[in-house]
Amino acid sequence: MKRGEHITLDIERLNAKGDGVGVCDGREVVVPRAVPGDRALVYLRRKRKGRFEGVVDDLIEPGVERIDPACVHFGVCGGCRWQDIEYDDQLKIKESLVHRLVAEQDLTAGSWRPILPSPQQNFYRNKMEFSFGSGPDGVPQLGLHMRGRYNRVFDLETCWLQSEVSNRIVDSVRSHATRLKLPVYDLRSHEGLLRFLVVRDAKRTGEVMVNLVVSSYPHDGVDDLLASVFEDLGRQITSCIVTKHSGLAQVAIGEEEFHIRGDGHMWERCGDIEYAISSRSFFQTNTLAAERLYETVCELAGDLTQSDVLDLYAGTGGMSLHLAQHARSVIGVESVSEAVVDARRNAERNEIGNCRFVSALAEDLLADATAEERRYDLVVVDPPRAGLHKKVIQGILDLGPDRFLYVSCNAESLAQDLAEFVSGGYEIQVAQPVDLFPHTPHCEVITSLIRTPSWQR
Numbered sequence: 001m002k003r004g005e006h007i008t009l010d011i012e013r014l015n016a017k018g019d020g021v022g023v024c025d026g027r028e029v030v031v032p033r034a035v036p037g038d039r040a041l042v043y044l045r046r047k048r049k050g051r052f053e054g055v056v057d058d059l060i061e062p063g064v065e066r067i068d069p070a071c072v073h074f075g076v077c078g079g080c081r082w083q084d085i086e087y088d089d090q091l092k093i094k095e096s097l098v099h100r101l102v103a104e105q106d107l108t109a110g111s112w113r114p115i116l117p118s119p120q121q122n123f124y125r126n127k128m129e130f131s132f133g134s135g136p137d138g139v140p141q142l143g144l145h146m147r148g149r150y151n152r153v154f155d156l157e158t159c160w161l162q163s164e165v166s167n168r169i170v171d172s173v174r175s176h177a178t179r180l181k182l183p184v185y186d187l188r189s190h191e192g193l194l195r196f197l198v199v200r201d202a203k204r205t206g207e208v209m210v211n212l213v214v215s216s217y218p219h220d221g222v223d224d225l226l227a228s229v230f231e232d233l234g235r236q237i238t239s240c241i242v243t244k245h246s247g248l249a250q251v252a253i254g255e256e257e258f259h260i261r262g263d264g265h266m267w268e269r270c271g272d273i274e275y276a277i278s279s280r281s282f283f284q285t286n287t288l289a290a291e292r293l294y295e296t297v298c299e300l301a302g303d304l305t306q307s308d309v310l311d312l313y314a315g316t317g318g319m320s321l322h323l324a325q326h327a328r329s330v331i332g333v334e335s336v337s338e339a340v341v342d343a344r345r346n347a348e349r350n351e352i353g354n355c356r357f358v359s360a361l362a363e364d365l366l367a368d369a370t371a372e373e374r375r376y377d378l379v380v381v382d383p384p385r386a387g388l389h390k391k392v393i394q395g396i397l398d399l400g401p402d403r404f405l406y407v408s409c410n411a412e413s414l415a416q417d418l419a420e421f422v423s424g425g426y427e428i429q430v431a432q433p434v435d436l437f438p439h440t441p442h443c444e445v446i447t448s449l450i451r452t453p454s455w456q457r
């Protein structure tokens with residue numbers, strides 16, 4: 001078996017990233033977009049660290065039925081992986097992946113609840129980050145990254161993930177950038193201007209925030225570009241920010257922010273709570289599904305009337321403020337100071353007086369809490385994809401709350417962390433997957449744990 005060959009492969013499972021995996025001649029072959037049960041003619045595209053990566057040339061026998069994807073960019077775009085699979089089948093595949101990753105750590109949950117679907121399968125995202133690239137003759141491109149090519153962008157016509165207005169903003173920015181001959185930032189020479197366009201589109205309030213990330217500002221060309229975009233979109237853009245980012249890192253955050261329209265944030269409603277979200281702050285990207293997530297977190301938290309809750313990784317207070325409506329008190333802990341400012345503003349706006357936000361690293365706060373022997377009836381964590389820092393796991397085990405909720409967007413890191421809690425004396429009572437990311441292999445999982453008699457400080 002070697003690179004460039006075709007093989008017939010049976011896909012046996014998904015890896016943690018959601019790619020299909022089969023075995024041929026004793027070697028693993030990873031095939032993006034293939035799913036268990038597929039038998040396919042696979043072209044071996046490359047070999048890395050003894051493992052082959054292939055692409056499906058011909059689907060001989062599908063594991064699940066395939067449908068025509070709505071999006072013209074499907075296959076090229078690095079965004080959606082499963083647009084050609086019925087949503088019900090996507091849910092089944094995700095659910096079994098989550099179950100398997102947890103079982104692989106020798107863990108069992110008291111009960112697994114069926115996955116909760118996303119209320120919307122298309123146009124569900126409230127945030128998209130578009131990248132600029134250079135086409136032939138340096139003409140600006142604006143769109144998403146090509147699958148597996150982190151330095152290649154394709155021109156986006158229509159994306160099915162955010163909204164119609166977001167597609168029009170992309171189109172308007174690209175056409176005026178071309179007309180004004182504005183240069184795109186070049187990753188190798190580090191010259192040029194245009195870097196990213198971030199569109200936030202609030203699903204419940206209709207507010208739209210545009211954040212243009214450029215290498216230099218003030219800049220007349222950027223002002224002309226935005227004036228033309230405002231002419232095209234009118235007041236549909238409710239807030240606009242220019243972020244100056246002259247550093248080398250390819251990220252859509254920078255050293256200075258200029259408020260061109262509005263005062264730097266957008267309002268969104270999730271459940272009955274209103275949230276201010278500014279450019280650097282985290283907010284769940286699927287507002288409608290986040291309502292289900294928060295509702296379920298509150299339900300699994302149980303009766304909180306006499307409870308003091310510690311919510312680690314609080315973002316703009318998404319979960320903390322929902323929990324505070326039921327609890328005696330909540331402390332939300334977040335490392336990004338702008339998000340903490342938003343969270344405090346959100347508590348005030350919604351007149352939630354029993355919720356306080358602390359700007360700190362979760363690991364530092366836990367070290368102080370343990371040293372001062374503070375008590376919390378419930379600890380909630382919702383870390384980034386990488387999962388919990390070792391010190392956070394140890395900190396929670398030292399604190400020893402009776403009840404503990406772990407919310408995760410990455411079942412692989414969740415399962416690894418849960419294994420530590422189980423060997424530290426906790427038991428998984430309930431696990432509930434919630435889909436916030438249709439057309440991708442990802443979902444959120446809420447797990448509810450209780451302390452058992454085997455726990456020791």
Ligand SMILES: C[S@@+](CC[C@H](N)C(=O)[O-])C[C@H]1O[C@@H](n2cnc3c(N)ncnc32)[C@H](O)[C@@H]1O
Binds near residue numbers: 312317360361382
């Ligand atoms: C997945 S988000 C959770 C947000 C929140 N629970 C919600 O539902 O909106 C993770 C958050 O953790 C924050 N964060 C990352 N590392 C952190 C750390 N070491 N300590 C505290 N917060 C951290 C990020 O800035 C981000 O806002």
